[in-house]
Amino acid sequence: MTRDQVRQAILNIISDIAPDEDLGAIKDEEKLRDQFDLDSMDFLDIVMELRKRFNLEVPEKDYQELVSMASSVEYLFPRLKDDELVS
Amino acid sequence: MNYDVIIIGSGLSGLAAGIRLAMFEKKVLIVEKHVEVGGLNSFYTRKHRTFDVGLHAMTNYTPKGVRTSPLGKLLKQLRFKHEEFRLCPQEMSEIRFPDKSIRFTNEFEFMEQEIAEQFPSQIDGFQKLLTHIREFNELDLDDSQKISSREVLESCLTDPVLIDMLYCPIMYYGNAAEGDMDFYQFVIMFKSLFMEGFAKPIGGMPYILKLLVDKYQSLGGELRMGAGVQSIAHKDGELQSLQLENGETLVADKVISSAGIVETLRLCRPKIVAESDLEIGQMSFIESIFVLDRMPKEVGYDKSIVFYSTEPRFKYRVPKGLTDVTSGVLCCPANFQYPEAPPEGIIRVTNQANFRLWDAMARSDYRAAKKEYRERGVNALLTYFPDFSDHIIYIDSFTPKTIFKYTGHLNGAVYGSPTKIKSGRTPVKNLFICGTDQGFLGIIGATLSGISMANLHILQAEAKSEYGRI
Numbered sequence: 087m088t089r090d091q092v093r094q095a096i097l098n099i100i101s102d103i104a105p106d107e108d109l110g111a112i113k114d115e116e117k118l119r120d121q122f123d124l125d126s127m128d129f130l131d132i133v134m135e136l137r138k139r140f141n142l143e144v145p146e147k148d149y150q151e152l153v154s155m156a157s158s159v160e161y162l163f164p165r166l167k168d169d170e171l172v173s
Numbered sequence: 174m175n176y177d178v179i180i181i182g183s184g185l186s187g188l189a190a191g192i193r194l195a196m197f198e199k200k201v202l203i204v205e206k207h208v209e210v211g212g213l214n215s216f217y218t219r220k221h222r223t224f225d226v227g228l229h230a231m232t233n234y235t236p237k238g239v240r241t242s243p244l245g246k247l248l249k250q251l252r253f254k255h256e257e258f259r260l261c262p263q264e265m266s267e268i269r270f271p272d273k274s275i276r277f278t279n280e281f282e283f284m285e286q287e288i289a290e291q292f293p294s295q296i297d298g299f300q301k302l303l304t305h306i307r308e309f310n311e312l313d314l315d316d317s318q319k320i321s322s323r324e325v326l327e328s329c330l331t332d333p334v335l336i337d338m339l340y341c342p343i344m345y346y347g348n349a350a351e352g353d354m355d356f357y358q359f360v361i362m363f364k365s366l367f368m369e370g371f372a373k374p375i376g377g378m379p380y381i382l383k384l385l386v387d388k389y390q391s392l393g394g395e396l397r398m399g400a401g402v403q404s405i406a407h408k409d410g411e412l413q414s415l416q417l418e419n420g421e422t423l424v425a426d427k428v429i430s431s432a433g434i435v436e437t438l439r440l441c442r443p444k445i446v447a448e449s450d451l452e453i454g455q456m457s458f459i460e461s462i463f464v465l466d467r468m469p470k471e472v473g474y475d476k477s478i479v480f481y482s483t484e485p486r487f488k489y490r491v492p493k494g495l496t497d498v499t500s501g502v503l504c505c506p507a508n509f510q511y512p513e514a515p516p517e518g519i520i521r522v523t524n525q526a527n528f529r530l531w532d533a534m535a536r537s538d539y540r541a542a543k544k545e546y547r548e549r550g551v552n553a554l555l556t557y558f559p560d561f562s563d564h565i566i567y568i569d570s571f572t573p574k575t576i577f578k579y580t581g582h583l584n585g586a587v588y589g590s591p592t593k594i595k596s597g598r599t600p601v602k603n604l605f606i607c608g609t610d611q612g613f614l615g616i617i618g619a620t621l622s623g624i625s626m627a628n629l630h631i632l633q634a635e636a637k638s639e640y641g642r643i
């Protein structure tokens with residue numbers, strides 16, 4: 087997957103777990119928690135979706151890497167770059 | 174067939190737990206004794222009309238965009254858009270006592286103003302109570318601390334009439350015990366009724382239930398109707414299997430039951446002795462539904478919901494007779510902000526009732542008693558409101574006996590046992606409870622309970638410990 091595809095994959099997950107949000111205005115550097123009031127349950131949903139969709143385990147100590155869009159892409163890209171995206 | 178999880182009951186809590194589990198690819202089955210989904214909040218059809226059983230108003234209403242409220246969290250966890258629930262807010266409700274009236278809307282400031290006007294000497298005490306309410310973490314799942322709400326209220330307010338006026342809606346909409354309630358439960362109810370608010374979905378409960386069932390099934394969840402659980406087998410303190418009333422045996426790693434705590438333990442084989450410590454709920458209600466030939470506003474009923482007492486002091490306890498008509502809840506489903514007026518005007522009246530007396534009646538007496546208490550209930554309403562008897566075109570009533578028959582809740586106890594098990598754990602390993610007896614009541618509460626128990630006891634196994642808190 088390319089960086090853009092990883093970013094899009096994260097966007098897809100957030101739009102599924104928070105269907106009321108307008109993600110067009112997302113600020114990549116800002117904390118997701120602050121932008122969308124995501125709480126610990128929402129972050130776990132993100133982690134569970136990553137497992138479900140990409141068979142990727144995010145250990146608890148790494149949860150902090152998912153704090154913003156930018157940091158999520160930074161963290162996930164090396165772990166997903168060798169995966170091929172089929173639609 | 175081996176399931177990851179079997180859920181007992183397709184009420185709101187069972188359906189919500191099912192959606193969460195199916196969403197994360199658990200193999201999940203809901204078994205429901207009845208032929209309709211919904212449990213305490215179902216619907217039924219008589220003479221071409223569909224009536225909601227348990228819906229006066231959905232409490233906890235917050236508008237779109239409020240993300241941290243119970244409704245906001247529920248929508249996110251079940252992945253619905255706010256619009257999908259099609260909620261129409263209330264117009265105005267009222268607490269009506271002799272010589273006193275407190276009106277309230279979905280704007281809490283309005284109610285504060287009413288209290289300041291009606292009870293000027295109490296407003297400082299009321300603010301003090303609000304501070305207690307705001308600072309309290311009612312969602313903590315630790316059961317150990319018990320605080321009497323009456324003690325807290327009496328430490329803030331000196332006028333017993335105001336205390337009773339606050340209790341009247343809160344107890345009617347969510348108290349399993351007589352006379353007093355735990356402060357955490359009071360806080361949940363206070364916020365859900367007054368600080369959040371009331372709304373009704375277009376299409377009523379049939380619509381909401383269909384939304385939930387469709388989502389559950391589209392995620393691969395299985396649902397079996399007419400499949401009552403007869404017993405839960407356990408060995409060495411651990412869950413083994415479920416036996417259905419038709420003799421079939423089902424196996425699952427974990428079971429979540431929404432049947433009630435005492436009801437669930439009674440299904441366990443061998444029997445569980447701890448059952449004796451748990452109280453069986455007592456509070457039940459009779460409700461009459463009057464279909465009118467015009468809208469309630471045309472006969473002088475302009476509020477969404479009225480909680481009333483014809484006596485200066487409000488009592489919440491199992492009546493000595495069949496029914497206590499001196500207090501009640503009056504609901505006009507048309508008086509919500511619907512885009513289109515509903516086809517018929519309906520008035521619903523709810524009073525406290527005694528399960529044991531209703532249940533013991535012979536069939537012919539039962540019919541006559543329903544009629545008699547319906548009329549007495551309407552007569553009591555005339556203390557405050559105009560007579561609508563000439564405009565009734567259809568009447569139906571249900572009693573505590575009906576509630577027991579269709580939901581299996583012992584004593585027809587709408588709010589379950591006064592003993593709540595917030596952790597959802599039972600003495601049997603891998604057997605959990607959700608719904609009413611886990612301590613979150615009402616439509617939104619039960620739904621959140623199903624979500625949080627599925628999170629805490631199943632999905633958390635793959636995640637971290639703070640999971641399951643709402």
Ligand SMILES: Cc1cc2nc3c(=O)[nH]c(=O)nc-3n(C[C@H](O)[C@H](O)[C@H](O)COP(=O)(O)OP(=O)(O)OC[C@H]3O[C@@H](n4cnc5c(N)ncnc54)[C@H](O)[C@@H]3O)c2cc1C
Nearest residue numbers: 182184185186206212213227229230402608609615616619
């Ligand atoms: C008259 C009335 C009015 C109400 N008004 C409102 C209101 O206006 N607003 C509001 O928010 N709430 C209201 N409520 C409360 C609300 O309906 C309940 O709090 C909520 O629906 C409880 O959901 P639950 O999932 O915990 O339990 P239930 O709905 O009782 O679900 C339990 C399910 O388990 C099934 N079951 C039981 N035993 C077995 C077994 N052995 N095998 C298989 N299945 C079994 C039952 O059939 C039932 O379907 C009202 C309730 C009533 C009765």
